Amino acid sequence: MVDVRWRPEAADDALLGPVAALAGPARTSPQPSMHADAVVDLPRGAVWLASSSMYPFQAFRIGSAWGVQFHPEATAETLRAWADQHPEVDADAVAAQMADRAAEVETTGRAVAEAFTHLVASRAATRRVPV
Numbered sequence: 001m002v003d004v005r006w007r008p009e010a011a012d013d014a015l016l017g018p019v020a021a022l023a024g025p026a027r028t029s030p031q032p033s034m035h036a037d038a039v040v041d042l043p044r045g046a047v048w049l050a051s052s053s054m055y056p057f058q059a060f061r062i063g064s065a066w067g068v069q070f071h072p073e074a075t076a077e078t079l080r081a082w083a084d085q086h087p088e089v090d091a092d093a094v095a096a097q098m099a100d101r102a103a104e105v106e107t108t109g110r111a112v113a114e115a116f117t118h119l120v121a122s123r124a125a126t127r128r129v130p131v
Contacts, residue, residue, distance in 0.1 A: 001029070001030055001032060001035065001094070001098060001105075002029075002031055002033040002052040002053075002054050002055070002058070002070060002110050003026060003028045003030055003053070004029050004031045004050045004051075004052050004058045005028050005049065005050060005058075006020035006023055006027045006028070006029070006049070007048055007050060008021070009030060009047050009049055010014040010050055010059070012116065013047075013049055013061060013064050014060055015050055015061070015112070015116060015119060016049050016050065016061075016066070016112070017115070018111045018114070018115045019108050019111045019112055020049075020050075020109060022111055023108075023121055024037065029104065030101040030104050030105055030108070031058075031070035031072060031105065031108065032068065032070060032071045032072075032074035032078075032079045032105060033052075033054065033055075033070050033071060034071065034074075034079060034083060034086075035069070035115070038057075039055070039057040039060075039067065039069060039129055040054045040057075041057075043049070043060075043062050045063075045095040046060045046062040046067075047060060047061045047062070048060050049061060049074055050068075052069075053096065055069045060072055070089075072108065072109040072112040072113070073109065073113075074109075075107050076095065076098045076099065076102065079094060079095070079098050080094065080095045083095070105108060
């Protein structure tokens with residue numbers, strides 16, 4: 001679990017703006033995180049949207065594409081299964097962190113999913129198919 005800190009640029013972002021708004025004045029949201037790879041440099045032209053103490057580039061946008069290091073789609077069961085695959089990770093601690101913050105994680109994950117669904121529907125409605 002990481003605390004994702006929303007940068008000011010996230011406030012007006014079509015995908016992550018609603019999540020940043022939910023974070024309120026603290027500007028942080030707990031998010032599941034479990035991986036060995038990390039973005040270490042942003043692509044040219046990218047807009048940096050979020051960071052954390054673990055990974056500086058938690059979220060960014062380039063054009064109409066987004067990249068996130070956290071996993072808004074992860075359930076408690078998924079995160080536990082991922083943790084179980086890494087002997088160096090205390091899977092019980094990961095599960096406890098997820099349980100302690102489950103409501104916040106679900107709320108922010110749902111906000112990402114709803115914003116993404118809205119973006120897809122909106123773009124599909126305005127897209128013209130060549131005749």
